[in-house]
Amino acid sequence: MTNPLDYLPSAKEVGTYDPQALVNNFSDLHPPLTDRQAIIESQRCLYCYDAPCVEACPSDIDVPSFIRQISDSNINGAAETILKANILGGSCARVCPTEILCERSCVRNHDAECQPVLIGLLQRHATDNMQFEQHPFTRAASTGQHIAVVGAGPAGLSCAHRLAMFGHQVTIFEAEQKPGGLNEYGIARYKMTDDFAHKEVAFLLEIGGIDIQYGQRLGSNLALSTLRQQYDSVFIGLGLGASRALGLTGEEAPGLMPAVEYIKTLRQATDLGSLPVSKRCIVIGAGNTAIDMATQMSRLGATEVTLVYRRGLEAMSATDHEQEIAKANGVRIVTWAQPDEIMLDTQGRVAGMRFAKTVEQAGRLMPTGETFELAAEAIFKAIGQGFDDTSLSDATAAELDRDGERIHVDEMFRTSLPNVYAGGDCVQAGQDLTVQAVQHGKLAAHAIHQALAAKQEAA
Missing domain, CATH: 3.50.50.60 (FAD/NAD(P)-binding domain)
Structure with missing residues (x-):
């Protein structure tokens, strides 16, 4: 598949290229806990008998048990407790929205501290530091099936x-x-x-x-x-x-592509500086993929990144935490606006987008009749997968x-x-x-x- 952005300059050619800054921009978003930090954090847990954090975990991880095991310096035991319920517990510790699941349910939220136990980071600590001599789970006798x-x-x-x-x-x-x-x-x-x-x-x-x-x-x-x-x-x-379509004329024009396709390319790139980058880009969507796309484009060197959503902030599926990540990276979020027309230059490439302002009436999204335009060399659609x-x-x-x-x-x-x-x-x-x-x-x-x-x- 040809990259619709290949005609754009690379990250090395946008602004002041600093290879070390680029490496830093794509280092761990949340650095792991040290051993001492993990012990201290684990001891904040009250080890509730009817733990609400377990109820909130979609994979039924016994959260109090693995945290107590960390407190007792039993890292392998903690990891096994996690993996018994969720064999991909390491990746889930990194990407799971703990802020709206287990950590939101933590009883410490109602304490004077007003901060939950950092369950996600503790889960990562256990799965990152486990040291099993062999796989912790064994196969039963062959069923022949x-x-x-x-x-x-x-x-x-x-x-x-x-x-x-x-x-x-x-x-x-x-x-x-x-x-x-x-x-x-x-x-x-x-x-x-x-x-x-x-x-x-x-x-x-x-x-x-x-x-x-x-x-x-x-x-x-x-x-x-x-x-x-x-x-x-x-x-x-x-x-x-399948990436959903905008349903607008010019959707196949160079400069417009699904966000997931660019993220896929970025994930597999060995040289981030070689990736095509738009100085001005638009991301359309309201979920975590839209946030990821906008934030990463900003970190690659784009100078103007705008995320546009047709409804208000409160309706965005991306969590408040994810929205704050985008804002901290200079992403501008524009709400109550939906795509109306893809603007092209004389060579048929993306030059920007016209948006129709929207309002909600009786539960239905309606155009107000007003429009506005945003200039951009690239548009990324993150309006959901089908x-x-x-x-x-x-x-x-x-x-x-x-x-x-x-x-x-x-x-x-x-x-x-x-x-x-x-x-x-x-x-x-x-x-x-x-x-x-x-x-x-x-x-x-x-x-x-x-x-x-x-x-x-x-x-």
């Missing part, structure tokens, strides 16, 4: 690991050339540094019994009908692969019941087709959280295992 998992993202990896623990053989079919899904390709570079996503997958695979085949895309060179014939069960963890319908284009996959564009599943993550399960972003609309996808994969693995065991008993 083989399960296909489509997608090596958080849902697929979580499902595969849990199935391997149960003694099943697992083959993961992944469209890309690296595993990890959004952890590898879609998270802001300053949130997931030092090739952590790759290292985490390597650790997960140490359990054994899991094979990954790359370049295998459902709906292209992989058919669900074939998987159903060749494997005992199938789990679909596709994620969302389901890539080509993934379900073969005759068997097309039979799957859908909830809108998502795959319909029941409470056991079973689809409408026997022995086919699904989880993660492809089944449930919402915040598209990594931790939620991990939980889906884990629960689906339990359902698959129970169904296969029941079938064996009945035979």
Whole structure:
């Protein structure tokens, strides 16, 4: 795929290029705790019996237990407690919005300190500093059964690991050339540094019994009908692969691209200074991807970054914490404005965008009749990901019941087709959280295992 921004100057050519500053701009957003800091922070925990932080955790991590283990300097024990519930606990500690989940529920928020225990950083401390002589989880005796998992993202990896623990053989079919899904390709570079996503997958695979085949895309060179014939069960963890369209003329013009595509390129770049950068750019959206895109473009050297959203700040899906990160990096946030026209220069390249001012009336978004223009050499759309319908284009996959564009599943993550399960972003609309996808994969693995065991008993 040709980069629509290739005609733009590189980061090295924008402003005053400072390679060390560029490295610093993409270092850890939240530096890890030292051993002493972790001990002190862990001792702030009240180890509640009916801990609200556990209730708020989508993956059911026993938060008080792992924090007490850190307090007792039992790092391996703390890590095992975390990983038993969430095998991708290291990446979730980095990207999970703890400020609206476990930390918001922490009882310390109601104390005179008015600050929760730093659960996310403590979780990271445990998973970063664990030192196991071998993988902490062992495989059960082989069941002789083989399960296909489509997608090596958080849902697929979580499902595969849990199935391997149960003694099943697992083959993961992944469209890309690296595993990890959004952890590898879609998270802001300053949130997931030092090739952590790759290292985490390597650790997960140490359990054994899991094979990954790359370049295998459902709906292209992989058919669900074939998987159903060749494997005992199938789990679909596709994620969302299609960027939504603005629906405006000129959307294919050079200078306009999906934010996720640029972030993917940025995540894989070995030389950040070689990336194309727009001095003035516009990001359209209201979620964490929009924030990540705007912040990273500013850190690469853009001098004017504007994030535009059609509603107000309170309606943005990006958390207040994420919004503050953007503002701290010089991103201007403009609300109550929706794209009206893509402005092009004489060469057909992006020159800016005209926006229509909006207002909410009786719950409906309405244009006010006023417009304004913003000049820019690049526009990034971060208006959400949709389901890539080509993934379900073969005759068997097309039979799957859908909830809108998502795959319909029941409470056991079973689809409408026997022995086919699904989880993660492809089944449930919402915040598209990594931790939620991990939980889906884990629960689906339990359902698959129970169904296969029941079938064996009945035979």
